[in-house]
Amino acid sequence: MAYVALEQITFRFSGRQPAVIDKLSFTVSRGEIVGVLGASGSGKSTLLRLIAGLEMPESGSISVDGRLLTNERIFLEPERRGVGMVFQDYALFPNMTVADNIVFGLHKLKRSMRLLRLEQMLELVQMKEYAKRYPHELSGGQQQRVALARALAPQPSVLLMDEPFSSLDAHLKASIRSELRQILQKANITCLLVSHDQADIEAICDRVLRIQESGRENEVEETAVV
Amino acid sequence: MKITLLPRSAGRHVNGWTMTSVIGAAVVLLPILYVLACLFRPPNDNWSKVKQFLLTDYVLGSAKLVFFTGFFAAFIGVALAWLIVGYTFPLRNFFKWALVLPLAIPPYIAAYTYSSMTGYTGIIQATLRNRFDVALPPGTIEIMSDRGAVFVLTLFLFPYIFLMTRVFLERQSALFIENARLLGHKPLSVFFRVVLPLSRPAVIGGVMLVVFEVLSDYGVANYFGVQTVSTAIFQTWFGMYDVDSAMKLAAWLMVGVIGLFMIERWLRRSKRYASTTSRSSPLRPQLLKGLAAWGAAAFCTVIFLLAFAVPIAQLTAWSIQYGGKIWRADFADLIVNTIKGAGIGTAIILVIAIVSSRAARMFDSPFMQALSRLMSAGYSVPGAIVAIGVLAVFIELDGRLAPLYRAMGKADGALVLSLSLAMLLTGYVIRFMATGYGALEAGYEKMPRVYSEASRTLGRSSLFTFLRVELPLIKGSLLSGFVLTFVEIIKELPLTLLLRPFNYDTLSTRAYQYATDERVFDAALPSLLLVMIGLVSVLILLRPERR
Amino acid sequence: MFSKRNSILLVVFLMVVTLLAACGSNNSKPSSSGEASPSPTQTQAQTETPANSASPEPSQTGGEVNIYTARHYDVDQELYDAFTKQTGIKVNVVEGKAPELIERIKREGASTPADLFITVDGGILNTAKAEDVLQPIVSGVVDEQVPTELRDTESHWIGLSTRARVIVYAKDRVDPAQLSTYEDLAGDKWKGKVVVRSATNLYNQSMLAAFIAIMGEKEAEDWAAGIAANLAREPEGGDRDQAKAIVAGVGDVGIMNTYYVGQLATSQDAEEVKVAEQIGVFFPNQQTTGTHINISGAGLIKHSKNKDNAVKLLEFLTGAEAQTKISQANFEFPVNGQAELPELLKSWGEFKIQNVDFAKYGELNPKAVEIANKVGWK
Numbered sequence A: 001m002a003y004v005a006l007e008q009i010t011f012r013f014s015g016r017q018p019a020v021i022d023k024l025s026f027t028v029s030r031g032e033i034v035g036v037l038g039a040s041g042s043g044k045s046t047l048l049r050l051i052a053g054l055e056m057p058e059s060g061s062i063s064v065d066g067r068l069l070t071n072e073r074i075f076l077e078p079e080r081r082g083v084g085m086v087f088q089d090y091a092l093f094p095n096m097t098v099a100d101n102i103v104f105g106l107h108k109l110k111r112s113m114r115l116l117r118l119e120q121m122l123e124l125v126q127m128k129e130y131a132k133r134y135p136h137e138l139s140g141g142q143q144q145r146v147a148l149a150r151a152l153a154p155q156p157s158v159l160l161m162d163e164p165f166s167s168l169d170a171h172l173k174a175s176i177r178s179e180l181r182q183i184l185q186k187a188n189i190t191c192l193l194v195s196h197d198q199a200d201i202e203a204i205c206d207r208v209l210r211i212q213e214s215g216r217e218n219e220v221e222e223t224a225v226v
Numbered sequence B: 001m002k003i004t005l006l007p008r009s010a011g012r013h014v015n016g017w018t019m020t021s022v023i024g025a026a027v028v029l030l031p032i033l034y035v036l037a038c039l040f041r042p043p044n045d046n047w048s049k050v051k052q053f054l055l056t057d058y059v060l061g062s063a064k065l066v067f068f069t070g071f072f073a074a075f076i077g078v079a080l081a082w083l084i085v086g087y088t089f090p091l092r093n094f095f096k097w098a099l100v101l102p103l104a105i106p107p108y109i110a111a112y113t114y115s116s117m118t119g120y121t122g123i124i125q126a127t128l129r130n131r132f133d134v135a136l137p138p139g140t141i142e143i144m145s146d147r148g149a150v151f152v153l154t155l156f157l158f159p160y161i162f163l164m165t166r167v168f169l170e171r172q173s174a175l176f177i178e179n180a181r182l183l184g185h186k187p188l189s190v191f192f193r194v195v196l197p198l199s200r201p202a203v204i205g206g207v208m209l210v211v212f213e214v215l216s217d218y219g220v221a222n223y224f225g226v227q228t229v230s231t232a233i234f235q236t237w238f239g240m241y242d243v244d245s246a247m248k249l250a251a252w253l254m255v256g257v258i259g260l261f262m263i264e265r266w267l268r269r270s271k272r273y274a275s276t277t278s279r280s281s282p283l284r285p286q287l288l289k290g291l292a293a294w295g296a297a298a299f300c301t302v303i304f305l306l307a308f309a310v311p312i313a314q315l316t317a318w319s320i321q322y323g324g325k326i327w328r329a330d331f332a333d334l335i336v337n338t339i340k341g342a343g344i345g346t347a348i349i350l351v352i353a354i355v356s357s358r359a360a361r362m363f364d365s366p367f368m369q370a371l372s373r374l375m376s377a378g379y380s381v382p383g384a385i386v387a388i389g390v391l392a393v394f395i396e397l398d399g400r401l402a403p404l405y406r407a408m409g410k411a412d413g414a415l416v417l418s419l420s421l422a423m424l425l426t427g428y429v430i431r432f433m434a435t436g437y438g439a440l441e442a443g444y445e446k447m448p449r450v451y452s453e454a455s456r457t458l459g460r461s462s463l464f465t466f467l468r469v470e471l472p473l474i475k476g477s478l479l480s481g482f483v484l485t486f487v488e489i490i491k492e493l494p495l496t497l498l499l500r501p502f503n504y505d506t507l508s509t510r511a512y513q514y515a516t517d518e519r520v521f522d523a524a525l526p527s528l529l530l531v532m533i534g535l536v537s538v539l540i541l542l543r544p545e546r547r
Numbered sequence C: 001m002f003s004k005r006n007s008i009l010l011v012v013f014l015m016v017v018t019l020l021a022a023c024g025s026n027n028s029k030p031s032s033s034g035e036a037s038p039s040p041t042q043t044q045a046q047t048e049t050p051a052n053s054a055s056p057e058p059s060q061t062g063g064e065v066n067i068y069t070a071r072h073y074d075v076d077q078e079l080y081d082a083f084t085k086q087t088g089i090k091v092n093v094v095e096g097k098a099p100e101l102i103e104r105i106k107r108e109g110a111s112t113p114a115d116l117f118i119t120v121d122g123g124i125l126n127t128a129k130a131e132d133v134l135q136p137i138v139s140g141v142v143d144e145q146v147p148t149e150l151r152d153t154e155s156h157w158i159g160l161s162t163r164a165r166v167i168v169y170a171k172d173r174v175d176p177a178q179l180s181t182y183e184d185l186a187g188d189k190w191k192g193k194v195v196v197r198s199a200t201n202l203y204n205q206s207m208l209a210a211f212i213a214i215m216g217e218k219e220a221e222d223w224a225a226g227i228a229a230n231l232a233r234e235p236e237g238g239d240r241d242q243a244k245a246i247v248a249g250v251g252d253v254g255i256m257n258t259y260y261v262g263q264l265a266t267s268q269d270a271e272e273v274k275v276a277e278q279i280g281v282f283f284p285n286q287q288t289t290g291t292h293i294n295i296s297g298a299g300l301i302k303h304s305k306n307k308d309n310a311v312k313l314l315e316f317l318t319g320a321e322a323q324t325k326i327s328q329a330n331f332e333f334p335v336n337g338q339a340e341l342p343e344l345l346k347s348w349g350e351f352k353i354q355n356v357d358f359a360k361y362g363e364l365n366p367k368a369v370e371i372a373n374k375v376g377w378k
Helices: A044-052 A098-103 A111-125 A140-152 A170-187 A198-204 B008-013 B016-040 B045-086 B092-098 B107-118 B123-132 B146-172 B174-182 B187-198 B200-216 B219-224 B229-239 B243-267 B290-326 B331-362 B366-380 B383-400 B402-407 B421-446 B450-457 B462-473 B475-491 B494-499 B507-516 B520-546 C004-028 C074-087 C098-111 C122-130 C140-145 C202-215 C217-230 C239-248 C258-265 C270-278 C307-317 C320-330 C343-348 C358-363 C365-375
Strands: A002-011 A021-029 A033-037 A059-064 A067-070 A083-086 A158-162 A190-195 A207-211 A220-224 C064-069 C090-095 C116-119 C157-170 C253-257 C279-282 C292-301
Touching (some): A021 A044, A021 A059, A021 A190, A021 A207, A033 A044, A044 A059, A044 A083, A044 A158, A044 A190, A083 A140, A083 B450, A098 A111, A098 A140, A111 A140, A111 A170, A140 A170, A190 A198, B016 B243, B016 B331, B016 B366, B016 B383, B045 B146, B045 B187, B045 B229, B045 B243, B045 B290, B092 B290, B107 B146, B107 B219, B107 B290, B107 B507, B146 B200, B146 B219, B146 B290, B174 B187, B187 B200, B200 B243, B200 B366, B219 B229, B219 B507, B229 B243, B229 B383, B243 B366, B243 B383, B290 B520, B331 B421, B331 B520, B383 B402, B383 B421, B383 B494, B421 B475, B421 B494, B450 B462, B475 B520, B507 B520, C064 C098, C074 C307, C074 C320, C098 C122, C116 C122, C122 C157, C122 C202, C122 C292, C140 C307, C157 C239, C202 C217, C202 C358, C202 C365, C217 C365, C239 C258, C239 C270, C239 C279, C253 C258, C258 C279, C258 C320, C258 C343, C270 C279, C292 C307, C292 C358, C307 C320
Parallel strands (some): A033 A207, A083 A158, C064 C090, C064 C116
Antiparallel strands (some): A002 A021, A002 A059, A059 A067, C116 C292, C157 C279, C157 C292
């Protein structure tokens, strides 16, 4: 059952440039972790931004859990989509503590619920002792975990991750990869993960979408990952 | 749950942010367009006389001032910036920020200060006569001339070029300069072949700033008796009671300004010096030794003395000697008015600027770009012209609102808006929007977009994101924008003179009034107070550098 | 159409702008009740009330009077304070340049808070009258204290003091016997020896206007051309700077107002006193058309709201006591014959003055400006 559905999405940066994404369609099932693989400039980050609502497609539609996020007539602002995102450099708010970062998206909850959720998230990513720290005091790996917790806290329908490992050292990657997969499965979250590194994707994802170069109708290869 | 069901783009683009930008641009443009429209109005009799006898003189006068000031200010500004950035020598760390201080002294105050100091009864000649029995032949120091005007304007405007070039070189130049040095270039060669071409955009930007300040100047030119288009506008308006001709002059000046803009465009045409690496480490200054070191220090010292220490010392001396006599009860009011006017004006400017720069960032369309350009247009328009335009528009407005006034019980022909502080504030907004906007635009540019995006994907509205995420992150730019705009406004003269409501004197207008009434000594105290306020602001701005 | 949030933003913005306009207009106070309540920024009498009392009612002791003045001398404030002390009427002062003030009064129209317009040039006084912003001053006291020739023909304005525009010369280089008339100054013998301030200054323009009235356009133009040709340097500075230039040797003779001589002589700067000691004063045209004088005066504003108080102030300012003070402190010639002159002015004795209606200074001003531009007197 299609939880996330993209239908004939086309996007270009400005009127005269060739389309970065050309009539792309695919679906993601609930609870799936799907990787998006492609070379730089193939539009994979843009894909995530389209789903999140940070860009507006030229044509096509996107829906999540049956809800229409955008089509020819409609465009839902990012804050209304319930789509969580972990950015490439984590983008933790530098003037807020880890705890403040994590509860940032929980404004709709009652205070008691907020604290409970914070506890849960800190537990999930194992950053309990760092609750009062500031982002600049954390290592790359720790920042990534906080970013993940922050995005997961409001219980988004979909989680998008943009090159989550690009800022990490090689030897960290291996351990973090498996950790990440565990967290995602434990949270039972539908996730779309973008990377240029095949190994990363194969370690975490259930399925891979390969985006070809722009200009032609994107071909999507799906491979199941063991 | 709100869904924007409009044509999607419209829904996104038409919101409070963009509307404010549009309103801001409209406010700025309307008076300017009004003035330009005067080009097409039929001239009156007086205009032909003005054209015949005076116009060429005025235009030449302005042109001379612009050319020479621009040239010398650029020379001093760039040379100093390069010395400070590229080399170490005695007192260099002091001069790094101290050479910006002359910005706190309005040029017209410096004008009358130097004029009195170098005059026959001034301290220089008096000391020479009394102590050393030396009588300078008349005309040795002829400061009340266009040369004198260039001297004063150069000394008190070069910091713009200095600052812009210095900042640019600090950030962008390391790679190129170190390369050149490694390849064996001598210092002068490095300067002419690398530094100068490299800093072209910053220098051009700085020179344009100076040019606009010179065109706008009224106080210096008027005091020294130099005929410029700016003084001509005042003269025609008040000396000849001919507002229409004054507006025509203003319109022609605008044409000149637009021409300058085009020249600047052309100068900058292909040189898009986008820095390839945003993480360049700052340049390591080279150590100067011996004669070169002392030479550099001497150069800086001379400029600093002339552009700051000497005028301040003279003003202080006069204030102490003559200040008590003229302290009136309303001096406190002068200070309050000065700070109030500048404070409110700056606040309005910053609000519009921050909303517009954000809108420009949110919607990076050509339309928004054009809007921000237009909003900053006021900076290049001389204060006197802005004043005329604003006045004309407000009187129109008052005319249109007459029925409303009548309903409110005011006398017929009442002028509510035209006599209010709002008119002066509008003038300030038009003239100095560019300053605030520039600072905030730079601040936004430095703030990575991801923070705003992260906030919104976490469910926070645009407004919340703005208030709680973006504002804290651009605090620094907000502060520098505030200080820069504030100082510009308190120094401003022609616009304030023309548009101020009654019972509204500021330190700048009072100082100028005394000076032009030949009461130079009495002008010292308000001048000193004005400079002090400006100094405090500039020092706040420079605080990070003085650590 | 706008989301609620955005509309609020827009409305708030508009409200702020309107608020500011309203606040601003409170400052200048055109009020329908016809009373002008002073803002704390106006100069107030120091003796009666503390400088920043909030909103005094006009029905307080004595009331008030609002002056728009282009006279910027310290002695003025002393006189206003003395007036308030004597009568209890508060004096609110707005200072500015004369043409600007007239412009404002015109634009304010019937809602103007101004009661009196005080300035230092006869031409400007006439301009104010011509612009229809003045009304006749009806007061027996004033009529007694101010001679008719120093008043407007219809009493729209009255003189407060006069000043002569005289020839000054270097005592060590020029024998006063060489001096005679203004016309002489334009002759060849003074080539390169004359210093005078710019023709853009009102004092010179009024002088030239007077010459046009006396000699006719052609001769006045010849005179101006002569002066321009005789200039030792391009005009720079004010009247006092001309005196300094003479002492410095730039020129030998110059033209300046009499009160500046007094001010130099009593300056706090020792150097300026020395300059005053080295220049002599000569009253030209004593055998012919008389020395040029100009008048400083006050006009009663047409839409004045405090007419009686204004007239009282005028009576005070033209009274012997105030007139003596003006003369002693500022070296101006009083209009009231009863006033006591300072030593310096007494030493100059009586002199013949031009017989020109002050109104001509204003009427012929544009012509004067045109001539000055034409002959290149900068």
